[in-house]
Amino acid sequence: SEPRPEYGEGAMPLDVESIRNQFPILQRTLPNGKKLVYFDNAATSQKPLAVIDAMSDFYKNYHANAHRANHTLADESTAALEGARDRISKFFGTSEGQMIYTGSATEAMNLVAYGWARYNLNEGDVVVTTEMEHHANIVPWQELSKERGIELRYVPVDTEKFTLDYDAMEVAIEGASLVCVGHVSNVLGVRNDIERVIKMAHSHGARVAIDSAQGAPHEKIFFDDLGADFLSVAAHKMAGPTGIGCLLVSDAALSEMGPFLTGGSIVK
Structure with missing residues (x-):
């Protein structure tokens, strides 16, 4: 190619x-x-x-x-609808089967929590997130922690550099099932080293969810090459309509997901 x-x-x-x-x-x-x-x-x-x-x-x-x-x-x-799905998928460097429409990036992260984590994590399992996250990438895990008894670990921010403490992350990821990290901070504007995080997490056997609500508008993403398991996007931050987003999902993670919302569209 x-x-x-x-x-x-x-x-x-x-x-x-x-x-x-x-x-x-x-x-x-x-x-x-x-x-x-x-x-x-x-x-x-x-x-x-x-x-x-x-x-x-x-x-x-x-x-x-x-x-x-x-x-x-x-x-x-x-x-x-399906033509848009095809174009969006190609824009983000993946196939249309890997893209799920959502109402927002917040809903996309909740889909990871309630469509994947609820089906795969149990009491004592570990989810890692960071002190830098948008509430959409913190509160779902706090709620799931209360509901399922999962352990929630926070990676600190280096207060001198205003970046994530990657040494602390290496320790936090030990034994984790899921690592959730923002691509770009909505407060600091810092671009996190998501490639490093993905490799680090996968080396420990953990799935990785990237909140790219702030990253996708500024950086070309090839989801399949990136290697993340989940990546959330919001259209309204990319000059698109309000009320729509998407979750990109790897084949492996998709096979582990269950219904998040139920209704007529899932009845066969």
Whole structure:
């Protein structure tokens, strides 16, 4: 196969005005008379016209219940849903069978907790996370710890470097079943060495869950090459719609998962 280009290779100079023009909300004038400048993208990103138009086109022209009816609109909705799954999977360097739609990155991490850990971990099993995590990668494990009696270990942050203490992580991972780490901190902006964490965890026989809500918008990810077992993503932080995310799952981890939400869609 052809070698993959380096991230950013061949990139054109940044045309700020052209980019601003793609976002209708940035044409707003604020009450103080100044043009809107928006820097809160770590919380949520604004939506370009291409996204707004695509969503409007769907609701105007072929909205229906995907996978649940046998008429033209349903067929078109299903094709749109699965076409998006195929494109998203390819974008993240994996196959469509490895991608699960979720409502957010938070739901994706809860899917790891309640769709994998609940089926595989028992009292005394160990989950490792860090002091740097978003609550979406802490609270599910705290709740599961109370519910199932699992042991929860926290890797500290090096207060001089504002990075994870990888020596402490090596100790914490000993005997662990799952390691959960953020790709990029939503508070510090630190990019964790997830490649190192994945190798470290797998050398101890642990599965690895990466919260990439803040990493995926800034770094090209090839999930299959990365080697993580789980990776969560939120569309609204990548100029996509609010209320959708995905969980990427390795073949091995997927085979160990059970239902997280139940209802009509799982009835055969």
